[in-house]
Amino acid sequence: MLIREATDHDWPRIWPFWHRIVAAGETYAWDPDTSEQDARALWTGPGKRVFVAEDEDGTILGSAYVRPNYGGPAADIANAGFMVDPARTGRGAGRALAEHVLAAARDDGYRGMVFNAVVETNPAVGLWTSLGFTVLGTVPRAYRHPRHGLVGLHIMYRDL
Numbered sequence: 001m002l003i004r005e006a007t008d009h010d011w012p013r014i015w016p017f018w019h020r021i022v023a024a025g026e027t028y029a030w031d032p033d034t035s036e037q038d039a040r041a042l043w044t045g046p047g048k049r050v051f052v053a054e055d056e057d058g059t060i061l062g063s064a065y066v067r068p069n070y071g072g073p074a075a076d077i078a079n080a081g082f083m084v085d086p087a088r089t090g091r092g093a094g095r096a097l098a099e100h101v102l103a104a105a106r107d108d109g110y111r112g113m114v115f116n117a118v119v120e121t122n123p124a125v126g127l128w129t130s131l132g133f134t135v136l137g138t139v140p141r142a143y144r145h146p147r148h149g150l151v152g153l154h155i156m157y158r159d160l
Helices: 008-024 036-044 093-107 124-130
Strands: 002-005 049-054 060-068 077-084 112-119 134-145 149-159
Touching: 002 093, 008 036, 008 049, 008 060, 008 077, 036 060, 049 093, 060 093, 077 093, 093 124, 112 124, 112 134, 124 134, 124 149
Parallel strands: 077 112
Antiparallel strands: 002 049, 049 060, 060 077, 112 149, 134 149
8 A cells, every 4th residue: 555645636536435425424523514525525625644555456445634733933834634434444444644744743853643523432542552642532422413312522642
């Protein structure tokens, strides 16, 4: 698996799984009806470093971005987003992207990384805790999950 910086030519291969994941409404606090244009701005907008994980045949397995979470004196705390194509899970792309993004963030001078809204039923919570993230708090009943009803949103953090 190759992890590399994304190019403009990658978006048409990211969009189908981005749309599928967000439209499912289970893991991201973004509007399930987000247009492709708005989705591209959310995922690849200014100030973000975007990565893709590619299989040996060039298939994009997933994507991630890293950006400052705050500005000014707190701009050295990162935020990131991760998506793995649901049709291509189980190949280690999520963990590989996470490890790559954590290293890139550290190399870029970030001191820590925060996730502002991790749906508490998201299976990735296990990945994040295995990589050293802790739950700082949970906003109870903050997310309308299509199968579980109202669930909490975790705020997770890790030093880099």
